[in-house]
Amino acid sequence: MASPQSISVEQMRTILNEVINTLESPDYASKLDEAKEAAGNEMLKMMQLVFPMVVQIEIETIKRHGFVGTREGIVQFTQMIRELESMDSEIARLHSMIRNHYLPPVSISSTVDTSL
Template sequence: MASPQNISVDQMRQILTEVIDALDSPDYSTKLDEAKEAAGNEMLKMMQIVFPMVVQIQMEIIKRHGFGSGREGIVQFTQLVRDMECLDAEVARLHNQIRSHFLPPVSISSTVDTSL
């Protein structure tokens, strides 16, 4: 196990994959689905109910890889992921997959109002 400061892109991919596997596991997926249903389409409720669950699951995984188990660990991990997203499309894809558990998909309309 490398220290958090020395994690390679391949190791980060593995950690993110472990987080996704945990989120999709029978142990958590039902609870997350129930939380999402309770939140509905309200972003505030998603951030109050679902986001903390995702972060807690993520913290369980990252502490096995040398990150702290508290707020500092998750902040350090998230910053490292963001730095690596710029270097590796797979890290960015995996991180987006995790975020999709608590952020609804964003659709950008391709229609432009030219009547102005």
Template sequence: MSSPQSVSVDQMRQILNEIIDALESPDYASKLDEAKEAAGNEMLKMMQIVFPMVVQIEMETIKHHGFNNSREGIVQFTQLIRDLESIDGEVARLHTQIRSHYLPPVSISSSVDTSL
């Protein structure tokens, strides 16, 4: 187990894959689906119901890699992800995959009203 400050890109990829595996495991997938259904298309409900579940699953995973099982640990982990995303596309892709569990895909419209 390494200290959180010395997590390499490869280790971060492994941790993110473990989180994805947990999110998609039979233990959690059905609970997350139920929570998403309860939230519907309402972003506020998604952040109130689904997001905390995802964070809890992340915390359960990262504690095995030297991070505190607390708010401080998840903040530290998220900051490290952001730092590594800028240098590694795979870390960015995996983090986007995790976020897709609580953030709906955003489509950017190509039509822009320029009459303003």
């Protein structure tokens, strides 16, 4: 088990894939779907209902890889993702997949006038 300070790109990919697999597993996918349905497209409700479920799954996963299973551990993990995703497009893609579980879809209108 690597210490969080010396985690490699491959190890981070493994951790992120484990989180995604758990989020998409039959046990959690239905719970997440129910929470998303209850939240609708309201960001505040998404952060209250869905985000904590995703964070809990992340905490349980990162504990198995040497991180502390606390708020500090998840902050450290997230900082490492930010550093590594700038160097590795696969980590950025995996992190984006996780964020898609708790960020509601945003529709951007192409008819918006951006001129000043």
